[in-house]
Amino acid sequence: MSVYLDHAATTPIFDVAVKAMTDALTKIGNPSSLHTEGRSTRKDVEDARDLVAKAVGCLASEVIFTGSGTEADNAAIKGLFWKSGKKIIVISAIEHHAVLDPARWLVEHEGAELIEIPVTKSGVLDLDYLKGLVTKRGSEIALISVMHSNNETGVIQPIAEVVKIAGSIPVHTDAVQSFTKTPLSYKELGVTSMALSAHKVGGPHGIGALILQRAYEIPALLHGGGQEREIRSGTLNAPAIVAFAAAAASKIYEASKVQELRERFEAGLLSSAPSAYINGVDAKRLPGISNVTFPGTQSDSLLLLMDSMKVSCSTGAACSAGVHRPSHVLLAMGHDEVSAQSSLRFSLGANSTQADVDFALSVLPTVIERGRAANQK
């Protein structure tokens, strides 16, 4: 038996998405072409756009397909910054690198000033801090970016409140982890822009979406054929787009079922490893993510041991060399470097079963024991 508990990294593609994609792969026609084949593919893309828009609660015209969630984040952060003519970028201290790194790049290359909003020990954005900042320096702020839920801990962030505090300041939210897992409505949140990714929701890799208010123009990253409101040029990736839409509209992911499994997992884990603790446990979390600290261990040892026992999980952040580094998310939640490197992320998905959870629980005691022994060397 092998058990996959890394659905937050990527989750298996749904059958409906495979079918939609393979059907589209053999179809001819560039969606931008004017002839019969082109119009037919264009129709597939626009139907898909309708489905994605419906699933995320926005207008079809607000959906801009991109090559990934990272691209959507980059387009938003850079685009909103350049459009504003202002200097300050405000982000949460726990953003994904897809937001953090373009923001840092703007500091280095475009003279931006970056302000990070701290989070509580539970991993929730400090709204009072944000309020104080907006009161003091609101007129200088180009944009505020706060993720809808955190990819490492699953902790859901108070985006509606952020929007309220922001007033007229544009707000971007990276909703890559939240989409289809927890109620998410672009319209109700009132954000300016939102990033989505297909492969986290049962769609294929290499396709994402930037949701951006209708008639809200931002400078483009990619220039070319003028597709996608001239914000994202490039031939529309019709097979990936229709597969993304098929997955997003499928309702295959059952949040209550996944949450029950997560609860079973965490209860079992805490009873077999009493010193372990769950990060963000006091906060509202996504149903499928469990971020656990195992004191006295090193997460890369634990991961190797879990892997050798056929359970796949994650250590969170890895740098380009593949070397494990302490997670900036856990550090922001008050961990020190040692405890931040003693943590694993387990994430369940639509096809996770009770047998998966029980198998993972069955190997944990050996893994923790050996992980502790290795750490003492």
Add this chain to the structure above:
Amino acid sequence: MKIIAAMSGGVDSAVAAARAVEAGHEVIGVHLALASNPQKYRSGARGCCTIEDSHDARRAADKIGIPFYIWDMAEEFHEGVVENFLGEYAAGRTPNPCLRCNEKIKFAAVLDRAKAMGFDGVVTGHYARTQIGPMGKTLHRAVDPLKDQSYVLAVLTTEQINGAIFPLGDTEKVDIRIEAEARGLAVAQKPDSHDICFVPSGDNAGWLRDRLGSEVGPIVDNAGNKIGEHKGAYTYTIGQRKGLGLTIPTADGSPRFVLKIEPVTNTVVVGAREELAVSKLIGEKTIWCGPAVDEKPQRGFAQVRAHGAALDCTYYFSGTQLVAELDKPLLGIANGQALVIYDADRVVGSATICESA
């Protein structure tokens, strides 16, 4: 057995891992990240710690069909190897960091961690052999005299040797490359790494100067007369002749060589070639790679450099020091070099030279 294959990204460790798999072991590939700020790309024949090298190791593991991970040993490497290297130079000695790496990292930190995690040992691409006989598992020279690395492994204790597998010791390097090619390993023709892996520029003297300073000091002859100035005592090695910048010639016009480096007074002592000759080597911090030696003199071979000659000698252990009396005098021995004793091709043990006469 369940073993960890330490994979540098080079051809040797890749073939070693493949051979271990073929021998029936359950093998997991591990690349050691030893630099805290790794370079993206390899430059020349130096190092094994770039991101490109780690990628090469990963692709070799893919080809062999084994799991692959990266272990961050940068902190351990810095403390155990780099700082030791600097400390030794600062004290006027000439260390060999490869021995320290084997002693502190590959067969200590890695082996210990592997054992704690339920593995039985570590396989590496070192050119050396092990044999099991009446003395237990012993360490021996590789069959390829040009590649033999038993010298840099002479810091392993019996327990560490018991946990080590060296599948390449019975093969010549040229055949390892052919084998790598036949196995479809992309690193088959990757150049060998030379020099000191943590000095990416290859400029050891400059690297030392940057870290230890370059305080100008006197160059003196054996009588204590100042005959020149040096640019940082650390950057000279015993036996060095070139680059001394001496303008006052000797009476007979014969060249001068570095005889001694005195870090406390920041002095470099030079003299005639004959004065470099020593025939007695005394080492401390002795490590036995098999049964310990006693004070009874025995015949064997001494080696003082990684690819140096095997020198006929009589050796014994005084109780605190390992002593080798050479049949023929040797030139240019620096304190800090490792003295390795061989009984035929078996590695008896090693010590760090602290005195020679």
